[in-house]
Amino acid sequence: MSSLKKKVVIVGGGITGLAAAYKLDKEYKRKGTDIDITLIESSHRLGGKIHTVHKDGFVVEKGPDSFLERKKSMSRLIQEVGLADRLVPNSTGQAFILMNDKLHPMPGGAIMGIPTQIKPFMSTDLVSMTGKLRAAADFVLPRSKGADDQALGTFFRRRLGNEIVENLIEPLLSGIYAGDIDQISLKSTFPQFYQLEQEHRSLIAGIKKTTPAPQMDRNGNKKKKSMFLTLTSGLQSLVDTLEEKLAEATILKGVKIESIDHASSGAYSLKMNNGEFLEADSIIFAVPHLAAHAIFYKKNLLSQFKDVPATSVATVAMAFPKDAVTQVLDGTGFVVSRNSDYTITACTWTHNKWPHTVPEGKVLLRCYVGRAGDEAVVDLADDQIEAIVLDDLNKIMKVEAKPDWTIVTRWIDSMPQYTVGHKERLNNIRKELQSTFPGVYLAGGSYDGIGLPDCIDQGEKAANDVLDYLIHDR
Ligand SMILES: Cc1cc2nc3c(=O)[nH]c(=O)nc-3n(C[C@H](O)[C@H](O)[C@H](O)COP(=O)(O)OP(=O)(O)OC[C@H]3O[C@@H](n4cnc5c(N)ncnc54)[C@H](O)[C@@H]3O)c2cc1C
Structure with missing residues (x-):
């Protein structure tokens, strides 16, 4: 590598982009590599789909609320940045499936x-x-x-x-x-x-x-094992801590990348929506596939992404006083079978599953609406969505009271659909990208796994690819 400082740009400040930036920052310090890191995020906050709100003593997750414990990269990153003491497993309990107007317990095993x-x-x-x-x-x-x-x-x-x-x-x-x-x-x-x-x-x-045999308790009953972890301070606290740790990187918020081109210097040029251009020797696009497609549109690359569907959903968090919910809710929540006449697709009884997020004497129901083929509801106004969800909850769980408050969060085109042939399609796209834009990488929820730990793995792998490229290939 030449003595000139190499410029790496990461586009997208969700968990994938942050994990990539953190890994690059850490590795280049360790190896003494001289690089300049810029992270660009089109919105005015980092975290992407991770977004925690603290309200009246509640910790409300507007997007993801937890991650799979068995996929280790998320807990490892949390430990690395010093938040291990905030990790908490979900309380175990019965989960239900709503079918034919009745909540059926999920069969054991x-x-x-x-x-x-x-x-x-x-x-x-x-x-x-x-x-x-x-x-x-x-x-x-x-x-x-x-x-x-x-x-x-x-x-x-x-x-x-x-x-x-x-x-x-x-x-x-x-x-x-x-x-x-x-x-x-x-x-x-x-x-x-x-x-x-x-x-x-x-x-x-x-x-x-x-599958390992279940562990037994003292009375010979099968112990329910928690499968998920979260942070007591909310997942956003990981995002905020990563941002703090990236003190030496340049972080631009509220700036959108519109297109990419080859620069005369041999590097790449990114056009920003403020009319300025940014040069980069290597780039990680940690953005959803439809955003990546738009950036490469003029280059006639990544065109196959436009046909890959992404579903819109909304989360609806509703806080109630405990006595407003008269039916005993002994469990963690339910998912809804398509053979049922309801709009909500799932509901977490958050006060049971994540008790640390809800103050004493309160109940938090976190519902989902929108799924493939049934997304129109997401476009309705907040009060319309609230009314529909309340109507469903009343039928299912006899919730007749109005909530103290409701937070509706729309996630438009947010759930990438890995349709049949996804892997092969992605391999072809990556090959095409590497031959035209070597040193440019794609990572994140649209590509090699949607879960938060998968996104961290992808961000870190892209960071390693960038370092390899800068050290060996140029
Ligand atoms: C409602 C919901 C609930 C979920 N629940 C869970 C869960 O409980 N557990 C779990 O493991 N996973 C969950 N997921 C999935 C997980 O949240 C996502 O897969 C993951 O957060 C994606 O992270 P990312 O960084 O790849 O993308 P994103 O979080 O989408 O970040 C991409 C970022 O790029 C920015 N961007 C886009 N275009 C541009 C551009 N042109 N220029 C600059 N910036 C740009 C965006 O503003 C965004 O901030 C959930 C997802 C949703 C939507």
């Missing part, structure tokens, strides 16, 4: 809706006896033929039948991807299920063999 224990599965009324017998066909059905990608719906319907898919698997998956199970790629979302089928033929047998 179900993993992503896939039954793994006979007794609780046989006693659930979410699936008819015919549906249960159909699911048992999984033990004898052959493996999927060939290694081509397929839709999650195709895979699960073939193995376990339609009823389990519609009443158990789809509501849960839709809670994660807000998507259409018959379009979402198996290989890009749950490759482990394909792998299990290939290795064990039966999906149920494969899961049973590879």
Whole structure:
């Protein structure tokens, strides 16, 4: 590398861009590499989809509220920046599925809706006896033929039948991807299920063999294990701490990147919406795929992204006095089957799942609206969304009172849909990008995993790619 300071620009100040900037900053200090880091964010705050609000003693997450404990990169980053003492696991409890106007307990042992224990599965009324017998066909059905990608719906319907898919698997998956199970790629979302089928033929047998036996309590009952973690101070506190740690980087907020071009110096030129240009030797685009598509539009690159759907959702947080919710809510919340006549798609009983976020004597219900094929509700006015959600809650849980307050947050085109062929499409796009714009990388929720830990992995990998590129390839 020449002695001239190399310029790295990171576009997008969500968790992916922040993780990339932090990694680059740390690594270049460690290796003594001389680089100049600029992080550009189009809005006036960092965090992207992470956004915590503190109100009347509540900690309200407008976007993500937690992350999967088993994916380690988020807790590792939290520890690295000194927030480990704020990590808290979710309180465990019964989760429900709303079907035919009734909340049904999720059968014990179900993993992503896939039954793994006979007794609780046989006693659930979410699936008819015919549906249960159909699911048992999984033990004898052959493996999927060939290694081509397929839709999650195709895979699960073939193995376990339609009823389990519609009443158990789809509501849960839709809670994660807000998507259409018959379009979402198996290989890009749950490759482990394909792998299990290939290795064990039966999906149920494969899961049973590879899942550790549950721990027992003193009375011989299965211990429920918490799967999620969050920060007592809200996820935004990780964003704020990363921003503080990036004191030596330049952070521009309220500046949008409009397009990219080759600069005469051999580097790249980014056009900003304030009319100015910024030069960069290497760039990480940590923005959603539709934003990346717009930036590369004039270069005729990333055009395939325009056909990749992204679903709009809204979160609706409602605070009540405890006695306003008359039905006893003993559990963590529910997801809604598509075979139900409701607008909300899920509801977390936040005061039970995350008790530290809710003051004594209060209840916080955090609902979702909007999913693939059913997004129009997200465009309604706040009071209309509030009225629809309250009407649903009243029917489901007899919530008749008006909330003390409601926070509606719209997330437009926010849930990227990894449709069948996602991996291959992305590989092709990346190859094309590297041949025209070497040293330019894509990372974030639209690409190699939607969860917060996946985004951190991607940000850090992109940072390593940038360093490799600057040190070895130029
Ligand atoms: C409602 C909701 C709930 C979720 N819940 C969870 C959860 O509980 N757990 C979990 O693990 N995951 C959850 N997710 C997914 C997770 O939040 C996201 O995948 C992740 O936050 C994406 O981070 P990112 O940095 O890749 O993208 P983003 O957070 O979208 O950040 C991208 C940033 O780029 C900026 N930007 C865009 N275009 C430009 C441009 N041209 N120039 C400059 N800046 C630009 C944007 O303003 C934005 O700040 C949820 C997502 C949503 C929407």
